[in-house]
Amino acid sequence: MAETRRNRPVSRRRLLATGAALAAGTAGLALTGCGGDDEAEGAGPVAWGYEGAGAPARWASLDPQFYNCGAGRHQSPIDLTGYAEGPGEALAFDYGGGAPEAIDYDGLFMHVRYAPGNLFIAGEVVNEVLQAHLHTPSEHLVDGDAFPVELHVVHQHPDGPGAGLWGYTVVGVLFESGEPDPVVQAFIDGVPPRGAEAAAGPAFDLAALVPADPAHYRYDGSTTTPPCVEPVDWYVLRERRTVSPEQVDRLRELHGGVNARPVQPLGDRRIVLARGR
Ligand SMILES: [Zn+2]
Numbered sequence: 001m002a003e004t005r006r007n008r009p010v011s012r013r014r015l016l017a018t019g020a021a022l023a024a025g026t027a028g029l030a031l032t033g034c035g036g037d038d039e040a041e042g043a044g045p046v047a048w049g050y051e052g053a054g055a056p057a058r059w060a061s062l063d064p065q066f067y068n069c070g071a072g073r074h075q076s077p078i079d080l081t082g083y084a085e086g087p088g089e090a091l092a093f094d095y096g097g098g099a100p101e102a103i104d105y106d107g108l109f110m111h112v113r114y115a116p117g118n119l120f121i122a123g124e125v126v127n128e129v130l131q132a133h134l135h136t137p138s139e140h141l142v143d144g145d146a147f148p149v150e151l152h153v154v155h156q157h158p159d160g161p162g163a164g165l166w167g168y169t170v171v172g173v174l175f176e177s178g179e180p181d182p183v184v185q186a187f188i189d190g191v192p193p194r195g196a197e198a199a200a201g202p203a204f205d206l207a208a209l210v211p212a213d214p215a216h217y218r219y220d221g222s223t224t225t226p227p228c229v230e231p232v233d234w235y236v237l238r239e240r241r242t243v244s245p246e247q248v249d250r251l252r253e254l255h256g257g258v259n260a261r262p263v264q265p266l267g268d269r270r271i272v273l274a275r276g277r
Helices: 019-026 056-062 182-190 245-255
Strands: 084-086 091-094 100-105 110-114 119-122 125-135 149-156 168-177 216-221 232-237 241-243 272-274
Touching: 110 182, 119 168, 119 232, 125 168, 125 245, 149 182, 149 245, 182 245
Parallel strands: 084 272, 168 232, 168 241
Antiparallel strands: 091 119, 100 110, 110 125, 119 125, 125 149, 149 168, 216 232, 216 272
16 A cells, blocks of 8 residues: 555546545545545655655645645644633444454554444534554644654544545544553554555454543644545544553554654644543
8 A cells, every 4th residue: 555655646636636526536435544545546756754755844745635734724733732621522432333344554554444333423423433543653742742652543524525525533542651552552463564454353442442531632623644634523532541662662663663743733723621521
């Protein structure tokens, strides 16, 4: 899947770029990282990544489809600071449904993909799990502090592709340094060779991620990987897990170093630290 990150020739459809035109053409595509376009359509010279010519500051220049990476005003990740406290939406994690279907590895990310049946319900909105992946270090900061690892569970929002919007919902989980984490270890143990896909074992149990306390930071953002599409409803859990230094070292090897986009301007957005119940 490494070639899927490359700059591609631009079709007329792609020049329509954002909004409904983009969404209509992306239904059913797999996601890379936080939601990038996995469509293989030929290859150009520069792959997006996290260093050198493909580094985040250059993403918008790599492909017209990545316009939002430079021009978007509600981009992710951000520093979660200056938040107001409030009740927010009640959260329900119904992660006992479909088993993981597969794990793939493209040299930047391992994605565990799920069959339908795992739901994250925020207020009245029912979101279906698509995939989960890890970033090293964390993409979001909390009051200026970064963390060794951040896990993202990417969900299809009901207003998503096919309904006129991209519409993703992402739950973020931050990991502090400490004891090893069984979910992170399942990623490490299950990774297939680069560019390959393997059946994901039962060890990838989403239910293990359900927090005891649903308090979370809520804001409107984007995917943190190209094409940096908005809107994405973000729910970064306040409750943290731990990851061991050995696990972090192994993830950095697998990710080829850093796979985290720097924080983006908050702009006119508000962040709410919500109770979630
Ligand atoms: Zn992500």
